[in-house]
Amino acid sequence: MITVWGRKTSSNVQIAMWAIGELGLEHERIDWGGAFGGNDEPDYRAMNPNGLIPTVKDGDLVVWESAAILRYLGARYGDGDFWPTDPAARAPLDMWAEWVKTSLAPVLTLKVFWQLVRTRAAERDHGLVTEGAAALKQLTALADVRIGDGPYLNGAHLCFADIMLGHVLYRYYTLDFERGETPNLDAYYARLQERPAFREHAMVSYDSLRVD
Ligand SMILES: N[C@@H](CCC(=O)N[C@@H](CS)C(=O)NCC(=O)O)C(=O)O
Incomplete structure (x- = not known):
């Protein structure tokens, strides 16, 4: 469990x-962090001294940092399609996963999502949103070329890198800002929406996070 x-x-x-x-x-998921609090509880800090979410416990093993969790789950439980065991097959996928985590997701989160959702309308920095939108046009253009006809990053089967790329797309496509033309990424997002696990876990409304 x-x-x-x-x-x-x-x-x-x-x-x-x-x-x-x-x-x-x-699995079981315990509501934690944000309005639920708990991040500073000593027992939680003993597991995760960084005090953020998520934290995962599998038996006696504790893992935090979402990218490390994804890689652990892939390596431990994934098949060769989800988590290629050949390092030379896995590295090019991991490269895109890392790129999403360090390049695409921070721009979306910090420049667009934070301003449009987590900042009061009167206090929004629209220049930052415009800057983020321009950067995202360039970044998603790269993803669009990489995806091509897909259907997934590893070809026919969804892999760990798709989780990293796909998890930002619900917010990317539902936030109100100007996006670039990315037909391959659009089609990829449509394919992901056919997956029950994506709909359940990655298409989660962020209305409760809005500050006004
Ligand atoms: N690099 C960390 C970042 C973790 C992080 O920033 N988590 C946010 C939520 S997305 C958090 O814990 N915020 C405080 C809270 O929700 O209480 C990871 O990828 O897991």
Whole structure:
């Protein structure tokens, strides 16, 4: 049994939960962080001294940092399609996963999502949103070329890198800002929406996070 601490509205929790859903793993998720609090409880800090969500416990093993959790779940429970065991096959996928985590997701989260959802209308920095939208046009153009006809990053089957790329797309496509033309990414997002685990764990409303 895998335990996940983290509110379902957290994009980083969604990485862990969507992976767990795709891999069909028995689990429980405990609402934690945000309005639920708990991050500073001593028992939680003993597991995760960084005090953020998600934290995952699998038996005696504790893992935090969503990308590390995704890689752990893939390596431990994924088949060769989800988590290629050949390092030379896995590295090019991991490269895109890392790129999403360090390049695409921070722009979406910090420049667009934070301003449009987590900042009061009167206090919004629209220049930052415009800057983020321009950067996202360039970044998603790269993803669009990489995806091509897909259907997934590893070809026919969904893999761990799709979890990292796909988990940002619900927010990307539902936030009110100007997006670039990315027909391959659009089609990829449509394919992901056919997956029950994606719908359940990655298409989570962020209305409860709005400040007005
Ligand atoms: N690098 C960390 C970032 C974790 C993070 O920033 N989590 C946010 C939610 S997405 C958090 O814990 N915020 C405080 C809270 O929700 O209480 C990861 O990928 O897991």
